[in-house]
Amino acid sequence: MDIDYQKLRLDGIYQQSQKGDLMLRVKVPAGVLSSEQAEKICSISEQFSNQLLHLTCRGSIEFHWLQYRDVSQALAMLSAVGLTSRGACGGAVRGVSCSSSFSADFGIAQTLARKLHRHFAGNPHFEGLPKKFKIGVDAGYADARHLIQDIGLVYTKTVDAVHLYDVWCAGGLGREPQPAIVYEQAVPEHELIPLIEAVVRVYAQNTPPPKRLKFLLNQIGEAALREKVEAGRHHGTAPEPRATLDGPLTLPGDDPIEIPVFAGELKSADLQRLAGFAREYGNGYLALTADQNILLLLQKASDRLSLQKQLQTTGLLTDLPENRIRFRVCPGNHKCRMGLSPTRDVAMQICQALGDKQLTGTLAISGCSNACSQPQLATLGIITRKSIQQKDGTRTPLFDLFRQKDAGFGEVIRENLDIAGLLDAIVQESR
Ligand code: SF4
Secondary structure, three states, X not given: OOOXXXXXXXHOEEEOOOOOOEEEXXXXXXXXXXHHHHHHHXXXXXXXXXXXXXXXXXXXXXXXXXXXXHHHHHHHHHHHOOOEOOOOOOOEEOOOEEOOOOOOOHHHHHHHHHHHHHHHOOOHHHEOOOOOEOEEEEOOOXXXXXXXXXXXXXXXXXXXXXXXXXXXXXXXXXXXXEOOEEEEEEEEHHHHHHHHHHHHHHHHHHOOOOOOHHHHHHHHHHHHHHHHHHHHOXXXXXXXXXXXXXXXXXXXXXXXXXXXXXXXXXXXXXXXXXXXXHHHHOOOEEEEOXXXXXXXXXXXXXXXXXXXXXXXXXXXXXXXXXXXOEEEEOOHHXXXXXXXXXXXXXXXHHHHHHOOOOOOOEEEEEOOOOOOXXXXXXXXXXXXXXXXXXXXXXXXXXXXXXXXXXXXXXEEEEEEEOXXXXXXXXXXXXX
16 A cells, blocks of 8 residues: 555654654643643553553654554554543644643643644644644743744733744754744744744645745745734734633643653653543652653642652652653654664763763754754754765764853754764763
């Protein structure tokens, strides 16, 4: 059977290998997942995948090794719990991320992220775009993720019960990283959807595939981009905002317990257990963090010790060396067709090389220059730049090492390192 893999992308599916194995990416709005949704994801993984889930840095979840014949049933199972993969790959508005899960204002940011997800996910007006279009909501400037979005929204304050956001525009990583520009500050929440719609339309109408919005900004300049957006800003499809009962799904003012997930790879059996704990100790919701970990939010602070004990007993909370480093790791050539290095193996080799040495901050590893693990926003970032074929047919990956010095993008401090050189450089940087 001839499969149109290009068409499948809009349903969140990429070809994983020439053999026909597929990756299915599920949008999890704001990274907030109910226990019921988590259990359904486990069922899909157990029936159609390999019982291993990949948590992305944008709060999405990926299944690997799916077969085409199983896709419809997997999508139907997702739909039964209100989840979709529509627009998670290809030229569409991607999953709306929210990297503020530890912030006091997480409730405000996640409520907006979910509202934007409802508006843009699967909306045909915002599909068939030149390439991906990423929206991220943050509750503050702490981690600089607004710099890498096509539209980055940063909550700043609430005035007269209206939430105000700074709007950043046309950022992105990949082969040509470019920090976003400030488009407008203190925009009231009800004005955001018409503004984002205008930006998406300008992008769709003026950008050659497969370029992103940052390309258009560079081509026509900031003044012309603003002129085009403003011309269409008040002619959107967005309905008038109405009163809503919508609010945060997670518990307010909570001190969450973070479950480390090494390199973002989670056993479905472990997610099943976490879903149970979220029901027993929380209000039935988990949060996926931007560092590929999971937060459990407690209903009663007095349950903390008891939950910690249960997490330790079930092996979910351990003091293994690999859990002492805050990694972000993309699937690399373990699973991704673009991958030039075995990123998880590299992460484990780094743990072994560091031994008892401390590495503060985050360490992000990407298997190619697409930079899916956001290495330019990590304390130390690694990008696999190329892979050299050796005489015996094996391939040697070469890495660039980045270090973040201030709030902007990290800069390359070492280039073209083989694995031994990379490990050595990281040990030196940890001193
Ligand atoms: S960075 Fe490259 S190898 Fe890693 S997931 Fe993205 S495309 Fe694949």
